[in-house]
Amino acid sequence: MINRRKFIHGSAFTSFAALLANKVQAMPSQEIVTGKPVVISTWDAGLAANKAAWDVLSKNGKALDAVEKGVMVTEDSQNCCVGLGANPDRDGFVTLDASIMDDKFNCGSVAFLERIKHPISVARRVMEKTPHVMLVGAGAQQFAVAEGFPLEEQKLSEDAKKAYENWLKKSEYKPPAINVENKQGHGPFAPAKLESGEWNHDTIGMVAMDSFGNLSGSCTTSGAGFKMRGRVGDSPIIGAGLFVDNEVGACTATGQGEDVIRVAGSHSVVELMRQGLSPEAACKKIVERIVKIKGDKVKEIQVAFLAVNKQGQVGSFAIHPGFEYAIKNSTEEKLVKSKSWFNPVKNIQ
Numbered sequence: 575m576i577n578r579r580k581f582i583h584g585s586a587f588t589s590f591a592a593l594l595a596n597k598v599q600a601m602p603s604q605e606i607v608t609g610k611p612v613v614i615s616t617w618d619a620g621l622a623a624n625k626a627a628w629d630v631l632s633k634n635g636k637a638l639d640a641v642e643k644g645v646m647v648t649e650d651s652q653n654c655c656v657g658l659g660a661n662p663d664r665d666g667f668v669t670l671d672a673s674i675m676d677d678k679f680n681c682g683s684v685a686f687l688e689r690i691k692h693p694i695s696v697a698r699r700v701m702e703k704t705p706h707v708m709l710v711g712a713g714a715q716q717f718a719v720a721e722g723f724p725l726e727e728q729k730l731s732e733d734a735k736k737a738y739e740n741w742l743k744k745s746e747y748k749p750p751a752i753n754v755e756n757k758q759g760h761g762p763f764a765p766a767k768l769e770s771g772e773w774n775h776d777t778i779g780m781v782a783m784d785s786f787g788n789l790s791g792s793c794t795t796s797g798a799g800f801k802m803r804g805r806v807g808d809s810p811i812i813g814a815g816l817f818v819d820n821e822v823g824a825c826t827a828t829g830q831g832e833d834v835i836r837v838a839g840s841h842s843v844v845e846l847m848r849q850g851l852s853p854e855a856a857c858k859k860i861v862e863r864i865v866k867i868k869g870d871k872v873k874e875i876q877v878a879f880l881a882v883n884k885q886g887q888v889g890s891f892a893i894h895p896g897f898e899y900a901i902k903n904s905t906e907e908k909l910v911k912s913k914s915w916f917n918p919v920k921n922i923q
């Protein structure tokens with residue numbers, strides 16, 4: 575169990591006022607300007623996902639196809655907490671959320687979907703084949719099966735099984751304290767350390783600009799581990815976990831979905847970019863809004879936004895240090911550490 579002292583950063587502070595006083599962002603804003611096409615996605619799983627997206631983008635493919643193909647890699651991965659092997663809800667069932675949005679405000683999503691391997695592709699079918707934007711639960715599953723998606727057996731990964739058995743001992747839905755020193759847990763979304771030693775996350779959000787300059791985005795997740803049955807996060811909610819306006823830019827979110835939803839996070843970031851803010855500045859403003867709303871409780875949650883604007887400028891901002899994103903274009907392929915509202919903390923016992 576992580577010691578509470580571990581997330582109190584540096585000097586002692588006990589109140590929200592003190593928290594505000596300690597807020598620092600010393601780093602100069604050096605946003606990455608990329609050529610098109612470009613793809614960016616959340617966390618380190620984004621590296622593999624970006625490769626698949628790049629296969630599409632580098633052949634003058636559409637951003638929409640790229641963001642679907644990209645996150646399918648993550649949904650497929652046995653070592654990942656995004657797809658069917660992920661942490662279950664508190665009743666032991668894996669329930670998945672996903673959304674997709676193109677350059678013409680077409681969008682589709684699924685939520686509380688069980689036993690389907692590629693929720694992102696079901697979300698795309700919702701967008702393309704139904705008059706609706708969102709299908710949930712049994713209805714989403716029924717639609718997926720009718721569209722030819724196989725109904726899989728739920729098979730928790732070994733890591734998820736262990737985590738669930740461990741959770742059952744107390745059966746408490748209580749976010750673990752944040753340890754900003756390691757891969758910086760983020761409430762109930764603390765990254766899982768896999769047997770392989772890798773860290774993993776339960777969400778991937780991806781936005782891309784293709785060689786025609788068109789934007790699209792996708793977001794797919796198993797949501798919060800051991801959540802209440804029926805809980806849906808921000809990822810399938812257009813405007814919260816994902817938003818694309820082809821005239822302005824695109825944004826995706828990760829972290830505590832409830833806090834992303836309450837500020838219509840991704841939509842708010844895009845609106846600020848419309849007003850002229852850079853992607854990083856826009857992400858920062860919405861993080862600050864959440865920080866203000868949460869007061870002292872901000873210590874317990876992580877939220878991060880990742881955005882690209884129409885000029886190919888990329889930026890992100892998180893509440894806590896440790897959020898990273900993967901970027902790929904014709905000249906580079908790398909993980910970038912995000913700036914954050916809290917300072918990076920070193921050597922905390």
Ligand code: SD4
Pocket residue numbers: 763775776777795796797798806807808809815827828829830831832
């Ligand atoms: C959710 N935003 O369901 C997702 C979880 C997440 O990294 O992003 N985890 O609230």
